[in-house]
Amino acid sequence: AMVAKCRETVQIPLLFMTYANPIFAYGTEKFMRKCREVGIDGIIVPDVPFEEKEEFSGFCDHFGIDLISMVSPASEKRAAAIAREAQGFLYCVSSLGVTGMREAVGGEIEKVLESAKPVLTVPCAIGFGISTPEQAAKMAKRADGVITGSAIVHIIAEHGRESAPYVYEYVYKMKEAINP
Secondary structure, eight states: OHHHHHTTTOOSOOEEEOOHHHHHHHOHHHHHHHHHHHTOOEEEOTTSOGGGTHHHHHHHHHHTOEEEEEEOGGGGGGHHHHHHTOOSOEEEEOSSSOSSOOSSOOGGGHHHHHHHGGGOSSOEEEESSOOSHHHHHHHHTTSSEEEOOHHHHHHHHHHGGGOHHHHHHHHHHHHHHHOO
């Protein structure tokens, strides 16, 4: 319902990032149909490896939903194969570990980008731990986009219902760092 309401004014692509279990519990076909009905453009399912994407890809294709592929430093040997089949964009996980804000990001992803970029037909975006304008600027030099999540969640947790101006300010600073 929230996505349908957003779609009344928001024209940019919208994606869901969720684990596989909620999709299975809802029903994969029903979930993808609902995504299409409300205006979701793609889904990111981080706990589904590339080799098991068939669990969702047929339904995604049928309903016109991009199934976003992810590569990480651990997928260096498979990066080109994953990149070749990427839809929407390729999500490049900047470093190993769990998501969240980090002091330093990005060094581990270089070899993956070297393998993936030559075969990509969609943009690549780097995410995972990027929380400062300096980190965003550094990553933007290596990719077509930068993904920030945990830092925004942290701002919302800190400011609650009054968080909108703080999120706006943060996003503005991040965008300014990427596009000076």
